[in-house]
Amino acid sequence: MDIYSWLQRDDSFHLIQMTPDLVKTMENNERLIFKSRDRDSSIFLCSDSKTFHIRKKNHSNTVIVLKHDKENAKAIGFASMDSELEPKVVSGSIDISDVPLFEETGEEFTDFVKRTNPPSFADLRAVSTASKTEFDVQWAELNGCEIDGHAVILGFNLVVSVLKTIITTLVAYDMDQEAFSATKLQERLEDIRPEFARTVLAQFATKTPAGYSLDKPKISRWFGLQVLRSTLAPVKEEDFLINWKDAFPAFFDVSIDIQSLVGSFVRPFPNMVQFYNSAGLPQDPVQRFKELFKIQASWSLEEMKPYVEDLNSRNLKLESFVMKYARRKRIGKNYVITRR
Template structure:
């Protein structure tokens, strides 16, 4: 093996800090390798997102990865061949003391509601002049730390319409009303919830209730797949959304479980009563016993809690000193990538106690309720 001279490049000072090494997880290596020789239209796009005040993330088409700096025990040298001594010398361009590690992350969708305050879509918006906060789909996609697939899924889960290119969260009461009408017309028009004609539904809603086709069409797509003009309704999701709107009115004062279930049944009608189950609303309520031994429900949505894990656990343990395993887990699903990550959070912020009733979690820190 021939000797090679290592020299410091004249541009070393200028290049210092210009290079970064990223350690790719296996799935990203496979993604990049699979598209290296693919046509340009089929190549994957990787992008880094994050403002100055945020930790950067790397997004693929459908996943988000947190970027973490890891210090190296040995210094790595970035070198390039010498232009004057080709093959016999290399120039040191930079010294690297850290690598960027990629770890799967939940998409950072929590900023969307804040950006969209004042942009809500409600009944009658077409008939009156409404001054709106205008936030476009493209603008949000570029600023929100999420892949496009996760971003689109977030719009669906947060019930955000895209109208004329702008994002419009639909007011929950209006959404619930539209869903109740849909359930009613499914029965009146003798439509199968497994294959309902979308055109017939959106036309009826437009003609009878002046609901824009663009609005009803998007709402239908939120609650089940549409193929060749036929909608396979996710009945449980529709029923859950209607129940959630009832529950929202009991944030400060609880409602007896029996009374709540009665209201819920009246809203969805006899045809879909078999799909009703309190478990559909898991992660959105607290259940307690009153003095007479009956159960009461209080609206307590996971979506309204802090996204920072430490702050999330503080809120949870200030609300209840002890949580059953099955009760606390739904309130952690949106801040943990998977069950393994969720268990790590529980190990870090909570103390497990095993009893004949099952596993309970209490705080590792004392709080005054």
């Protein structure tokens, strides 16, 4: 056949690798949406179940896409490509910078909405670079709550007080902590807004065929957090562990593990821990690292990770990312991260 090419080829065409993961979402007829935080950020492709990070894979060959005109035994090239788009499965994330924090202060919710102007829950879901499933999981993790169609995040103290009420109610009514009915619980929680209870259950219980089951390690962690937050000054690690043990509601016994609190505390001095929240940290990486080293001179990657991983938008290996702003020194078998 004769082969032609347009003199001016059309560069609006792109080739995307139909990887098995992507094909699967298509087989399931999932909705696919390209998303990005803003016009200068990475591109993600979100389906109902997966999030793909889109990268460009360049090659050195000439690839021409042609339309084949079988009748006239010719083909005409209309596009020429030096790259393919490569979708790689990553974990999605929700950008909550516009979502207000709701604490129980006596303020009417309608007034709160007027004051803070929260995004609609549907919009938040629509713009998040996360698949539907991932969104739901992370929304629960964040204590996200949908009230009258608005997206808000429940404040820490509110969550803890709801959680305490739920636990004491379960204990008081002798309900099975590993298989209880949410409806029955709801009925016995008189003063608690159902949305709040829903949020707290989404975070601290798993749904099983037999009913809801409390996630004890997670609950343990939250009480640890509460103790950490209650003293802002550094405390001795052993004193902290004792206070943590004492913090649980009566007749509710769970084990504790300081590793579960990584990302919520720093070690300003040896053997001392201090609550440290990532929420107020600067978004600029240089400033962020500066802050972190101000509070703690030397870090393990594991303990630093929760404070910096959100900045690694290019999905670099975290070790390499950290090295852009800090020194990562090998000391024996371990690595420590220090100021540069």
